[in-house]
Amino acid sequence: MPANDPTPAPLATPLYLDHAATAPPLPEAMEAFIKASKTAYANPGSLHGLGALAARSLDQSRKKLSKALGARNYRLIWTGTGTEGNHLGILGMAERVRTNAKLLAAAKSNASGNPRVLVGAIEHPSSMDSALSLRKQGFDVELIPADTQGVIQPDALAPMLAEDVALVIVHWANNELGSLSPIADLVALTRQKAPHASFHCDAVQAAGKRPESLYSLGADTISVAAHKMGGIRGCAALFLKDGTPAPVPMFLGGGHEYGLRSGTENVMGAAAFAAAAEVRRQRLVEDPDRYLKRHAELLNHLRLAVPDLIVAGPTDPEFVMGSILSVAIPGTRAETLLHMLETKGISCGSGSACSAHGHTESPILTAINFPKEHRNSVLRFSLDGSESIADLQTIEVGELI
C-alpha cells in the first residue's frame, strides 16, 4: 500500500441502520465473489474452456437468483445498477410500445393525441426522472397520487387508466417510507383497463425483504439491485415477463444479454448477487416476519422515549414492508440527531441517500402531505433483519432531545 493509503480506520462498535442506502455484503456473497474471481474470471463470450466456465457460472447465477426471488415466467437481464434497470423498464419499454398501432390509435382520440405514461408520485428519482423525460419524447406524463401512508392505491390508479396508456410505473416499496403498494392489484387493474400498457415495478427495496415472489407481482418489468440485499455494487437485474415485448436497449455493442444490455458480463458480481439472494430467501423461509417484528420493536422502543413521535409512512400493517422505519421527532432537526447518533456509533439516514444532492426537503414527504413543520425532523432507520432486540434498544433518542 502506498503512503497515501485512503483506507480509514474501522468504526468503533457500530450499529449500521442504513441498509436501504446500501447493505454490507453478506459473507456468502463475498465468498461467491472471491471464488468466481479465481475460477470464472474469463470472458463468458469466449469459446475456450475457461470462457465456458465463466459462462456456466453466469448461467448458474441467473438460475439461482431467479429462483431465490421467485421469478418464475421471467427472463433475467443483468444490468449495472438498479437505476439502469429502471431506465430499461421505463425508457426502453416506452420506446418499444410507441410502435403499437392500437395504442397510437387510442391516443389519437385524447386531447393531446399523445400516449400517456402514469408514474407513482413517490417513485425513486431514477424512475421519476426517466419517466418525466418522456415528456420530451411525445408522451403525456401524469402522476398517480399516493395516499398519506405512501401507498399507491387501486382507487387512485383506476380512474387514470384507459386504452391510451403506454406505461404504468409503480414501485413495490418506497425507499424513504417503507410503504408497500399492492402491485398485483394494480397490475390486474391495468390489464383490465389499459390493455396496451406495460407495467414497470421497481422492486429494489422490497426484493429479498418480502416473502412474496416476483411472480406474484405480475408486472411486465421488475428491477432489483444486489447491493440493497447484501450482494455487491455494480450488479443489478431487470426481470422481463415472458411474452412481454423486449425493451429497446440503453447501450449497444456486442449484443450481450439477448441484445438488451451490451457489455462484458459482471460474472463475479452476479455470483455474489445470487448468493446473497439465496441467503435472504432462506432467512425469510425461516421467519417471514423477521423484518416486521423488528420494525414493531423499534417503533415501540422509540415511542417510549418520544411519545409524540410521528411515523412517516404506513401505519396499516398491510402496507408496512418492515425493513424501513421513518419517524419524525417533533422539534428536532434530523441532521443534528443523525450526527448525535453517529457519535454513539449508530448510523441511520435522513431522507434518501440516493439523491446525491441532499439538503433539499424530501419530495416524498411533500407528496404524501406529511405535516410541513415536521418534514425536517424525519430519521430513517433501515434494517438488515438480523439485529437483536437488545441492539435496537441501544438507540437512545430520548436523551438526545
Add this chain to the structure above:
Amino acid sequence: MTESRLIYLDHQATTAVDPQVLEAMLPYFTQHFGNAASRGHDFGWAAEQATNQARETLANGIGAKEREIVFTSGATESNNIAILGAARMYQRKGKHLITCLTEHKAVIDPMRNLENQGWEVTWLNVDAQGRIDLQELRDAIRPDTVLVSLMHGNNEIGTLHPIKEIGAICRENGALFHCDATQTLGKEELDVNQMNIDLLSASAHKIYGPKGVGMLYVRRRNPRVRLEPIIYGGGHERGLRSGTLNVPGVVGFAKALELSLQNREAEQQRVRALRDRLQQRLMDKLDYLTLNGDPEQRLACNLNISFAYIEGESLVLGIPGIAVSSGSACTSASLEPSYVLRAMGVGDDLAHSSIRFGIGRFTTEEQIDYVAEKVVAAVRRLRDMSPLYEMALEGIDPSTVQWSSH
C-alpha cells in the same frame, strides 16, 4: 477439461483480478461499505473519501483532473455515453460523425444506431495492417462534424492508431475526439492533454481489476465537453451517470491502474519478449502463417495469426486447457468471420483461420513454450486431415480452384 493444466492466453478478452487488487477492495465490502452519497454518517463518508482517492489515481494515470472522470459500469457504457451523449448534445452544430470499420462493437453499434436516426457517419477504411490513412481522416472532417471516435489499440489485431496525430487533426479542425483506450490504459502511454483527447473510455477488467466498472474521461476545459446522459435520476457523477457508485469496484480499478503503471515499461518489455518468442516459435515450425495487424505499431501483448487451411474454432478445441480466442470474444459465439479482418481485406478463409493470443501479467516463458508446442502439434494434426493444405503443398492455390456443387 481433459488436461488439468490451464493456461490463460486471452488477456484482451478479460483478465483475472490481481490478488493485490482484490485485497485493496475487500475493506470496502466489509468495513467501509457505506453509500458514497450517504453524507450523514461515517460509513458514507469513508466511502466518499475512497472514491475521491480512486478518482484522483485514475485521473493522474491519463493526465486528467479528478472532476473529469465519470465512473460507469464498463467501457461499453462509456463508449455509449460518449457517442450517443455527444451526438445528441451537439446536434445543433451538425449531425456528422467519423469512425472506423475496425472499432469495437461498443462503438460501431451506437454509431449504426445514430445512422438509423438520421445522423451521417463516415466509416474510415483501414489498410491490410489495420491502419487508417490520416489524410483520409483530415479530408473527412467537415464543419458539421461533431465527433471523431477512434480507438487506441485494436482488441483483435492489436494495431495502434496514432492517436496523438489524430488528436491534433481533430483539434485543428474543430471536431471532438473520443478515444476507446480499453486495450491500452496502463499499457501504452496515455496523456489526454498531449494527445488532445476530449473523451476517453476504459475498463477495469482488462487491467486485472474487477468486472462491472469502467470510466469515461470528459474534458472540462479547452474545450468544455458536454454530453446528454443516458442514465439519469439521482444526479450521481455530476449528472452524467446516475446510479449508486460501485465503491469497492472503483477502488479496485484505481489499484489495478496503479499496479499497471508502477512497472509499466519493464512489464511491456517482458510481455513483448514473450509475444515475440511465441510468434517466432510458431513461424519457425509452421508454414502458411500470416501475422494479422501492424508488425511494429501494435499492442505488446497481442499476437493474431491466421493458420491457413484450418478452422480457428477447430484449433481452439484442439488445444484443450489453453484459452485463446478465435475472433473477438464479443462476437466469437457467432460463426461470422471477424469483421475487423474483413475490413483489412483478409479473405473469409483466412479470417476463419485466425487465432488471437493475448499475453498477460501472469504468463511465463515456460507457458509460452508449452503453448507453442501444443499449437504446432494441433495445427499439424489438423492440416494432415486437410485436402486444401495438401493441394497447397502440391503447388495448387486452393483459392483459384473452381469448385462444383453437388
